Amino acid sequence: MTGVDDREMKILGIETSCDETAAAVVKDGTEILSNVISSQVELHSRYGGIVPEVASRQHLLSITPIVQKALADAKVRPGDLSAIAVTYGPGLAGSLLVGVNFAKALALAWELPLIGVNHLEAHIYANWLGPDEPEFPAISLIVSGGHTELVLLQGHGIISRLGRTRDDAAGEAFDKVARALGLGYPGGPIIEKATQGITPTRRLPRAWIKGSDDFSFSGIKTAVVRLAEELKISSSTKPSQAVLDLAASFQQAVVDVLVTKTVAAANKRGVEQILLAGGVAANKLLRQTMVRNSPIPVLIPPPILCTDNAAMVACCGYFRFLHGKIENCDLDVVPGLSLGSSK
Amino acid sequence: MGPLQVTRTDKKVKPLQIVSNSPEQTRKIGMKLGELAASGDVILLVGPLGAGKTCLTQGIARGLGIHEYTASPSFVLVREYHQGKLPLYHIDLYRLDRVEEVAQLGLDDYLYGDGVCVVEWADKGSSVLPEEHLLIELQVVSPLKRKLSFMPKGTRYMKMLWKLKVMKQGDKK
Numbered sequence: 001m002t003g004v005d006d007r008e009m010k011i012l013g014i015e016t017s018c019d020e021t022a023a024a025v026v027k028d029g030t031e032i033l034s035n036v037i038s039s040q041v042e043l044h045s046r047y048g049g050i051v052p053e054v055a056s057r058q059h060l061l062s063i064t065p066i067v068q069k070a071l072a073d074a075k076v077r078p079g080d081l082s083a084i085a086v087t088y089g090p091g092l093a094g095s096l097l098v099g100v101n102f103a104k105a106l107a108l109a110w111e112l113p114l115i116g117v118n119h120l121e122a123h124i125y126a127n128w129l130g131p132d133e134p135e136f137p138a139i140s141l142i143v144s145g146g147h148t149e150l151v152l153l154q155g156h157g158i159i160s161r162l163g164r165t166r167d168d169a170a171g172e173a174f175d176k177v178a179r180a181l182g183l184g185y186p187g188g189p190i191i192e193k194a195t196q197g198i199t200p201t202r203r204l205p206r207a208w209i210k211g212s213d214d215f216s217f218s219g220i221k222t223a224v225v226r227l228a229e230e231l232k233i234s235s236s237t238k239p240s241q242a243v244l245d246l247a248a249s250f251q252q253a254v255v256d257v258l259v260t261k262t263v264a265a266a267n268k269r270g271v272e273q274i275l276l277a278g279g280v281a282a283n284k285l286l287r288q289t290m291v292r293n294s295p296i297p298v299l300i301p302p303p304i305l306c307t308d309n310a311a312m313v314a315c316c317g318y319f320r321f322l323h324g325k326i327e328n329c330d331l332d333v334v335p336g337l338s339l340g341s342s343k
Numbered sequence: 344m345g346p347l348q349v350t351r352t353d354k355k356v357k358p359l360q361i362v363s364n365s366p367e368q369t370r371k372i373g374m375k376l377g378e379l380a381a382s383g384d385v386i387l388l389v390g391p392l393g394a395g396k397t398c399l400t401q402g403i404a405r406g407l408g409i410h411e412y413t414a415s416p417s418f419v420l421v422r423e424y425h426q427g428k429l430p431l432y433h434i435d436l437y438r439l440d441r442v443e444e445v446a447q448l449g450l451d452d453y454l455y456g457d458g459v460c461v462v463e464w465a466d467k468g469s470s471v472l473p474e475e476h477l478l479i480e481l482q483v484v485s486p487l488k489r490k491l492s493f494m495p496k497g498t499r500y501m502k503m504l505w506k507l508k509v510m511k512q513g514d515k516k
Contacts, residue, residue: 092420164412164414165412165414166401166412166414167397167398167401167412167414167415168397168414168415168417169414169415172415172417175417176392176417176437180392214412218393218397218398218415221392221393222392222393223393225391225392225393226393226483226486335423336422336423
């Protein structure tokens, strides 16, 4: 803890990388004092996904009240803060710019250090906000609409990528399949809800990519879309039993691959724990199956911290701050930022 | 509708058709296209979900010397790759329904830039995409088999296809 005084550290986190405008105050990297999220899901659902221009305009409208609410909920004044952490990538350029510029302005005005946070790394750090403290080395599976990444963590900020999707992200496959089955958007939660209590019976292909920690979900997506065409689906009528069976079988197949490959990677590297992260980590079947099949402890953040939020940004920012990773006011957005390439 | 329709009824150009029997073959065709691609090229891809658009793009990336996997950009709309001999801009209009939404994206920097643009679901934005382009239609024939039809618009792309044909013939010998 060099260069940092002993008093409580309260960090304001700001997150605008995709379709949620979020701000949070976290104390000492573990205790959430406030966590405010303004979701644009309603706004984007008619497009079946996020539209960048719409997203950045909405961030501009939301950011000031959201940050004000985060400070008010936490009962802190700017003078009580130790630093401001903000997501600078990966994400949509226009959306990231809103958060980064807002954070820079606040840091300048309030004379606070600015910390740049990698959105994917922040998702992993949501695990530090749960009841059990993660232990290194660990394997983390980050699954969301835009990402499916398997990484090895050997210490704070020491992250190396083991594998990722070669085509569709897991969450993206959920979205596309839900759309093809006439179920709606966002695909993950909708498929999970619609298939409750349904036993999957369809045999679908699973891509294992032997000898690699990479994933592939385009094959199963294609298989489901072809089968969906045979079922002649219309989104106006209630989904038939055959559609729900297909959706449940798809979910089962994706979960099988995610769990099997993650557990295999964990065994191979002899890590202490598996850390789940990202929006798809909110999926119950994935959570249950991972816990059931893993020989080592599996840490999973509560669902609200799996989807995009700013508490995870503040938490990740805290550990970066402890390690002296502070940005200047020339911090720029990096829309294509990957894990392991953080500054 | 826009220029894509015009291309398809252009009687002077008989579309080159190539049948692919596997994702790996589709990738190989893409790789040849990538090798032939030049700065400013625009390649438009049309075909249903699972027809192999991302797969073909992976090949194009490989042909450009990009060794990273080009994952589907449906979620983020645009992915940029800068480690090859030319920048690759992989654009996906899948989630958009109206042409105005495509026009609002601000894609012109990519489309009229110095890299190679590959646009998936190009039929959703035909009227706002460049008039000169190479249109590739992917059709699903059977679970593994795909038919690729190449429709060039502009001399640059006709030459490109001619070279592709020569390369294909070279393979057979």
